[in-house]
Amino acid sequence: MRCLPGIVASFAGARYHDVMSMTLRLTSEQDAALTRLARAWGTSKQQAAVRAIEDSDQKQRRVKFADIPTFKSDVSVQKMIADERGRLEDVLS
Structure with missing residues (x-):
């Protein structure tokens, strides 16, 4: 099947709209802490990082x-x- 660039670009644009991608560089201790959070919350490490950021932001806004x-x-x-x-x-x- 041949890929059509316009269709792929439209799909990628819709899929990643309003999403910021970044690499998170952690020490081994920080990675271990993130792993513990993810396990405790039953989520992926990416979801745990997002939740930790959102929780911290809410706490600061109180x-x-x-x-x-x-x-x-x-x-x-x-x-x-x-x-x-x-x-x-x-x-x-």
């Missing part, structure tokens, strides 16, 4: 409760907010 300003007008409201911050920080940690 709201830091210390960054939320407190109300300065009412001491009881300040205490309630401080207590709630502590509880939520424990839950999210």
Whole structure:
């Protein structure tokens, strides 16, 4: 069967649309850690790397409760907010 370049190019373009390809260079220790993650998650090493990146990104984006300003007008409201911050920080940690 003869390959038609236009068809192959269209297929390749559709298949790899919005996908970035790269080589990941790891030390043997990093490769072992990635292998452990992949086994623990029941995925390929590539999928484990993607998940680790996405998990790390989500963790960095979490709201830091210390960054939320407190109300300065009412001491009881300040205490309630401080207590709630502590509880939520424990839950999210």
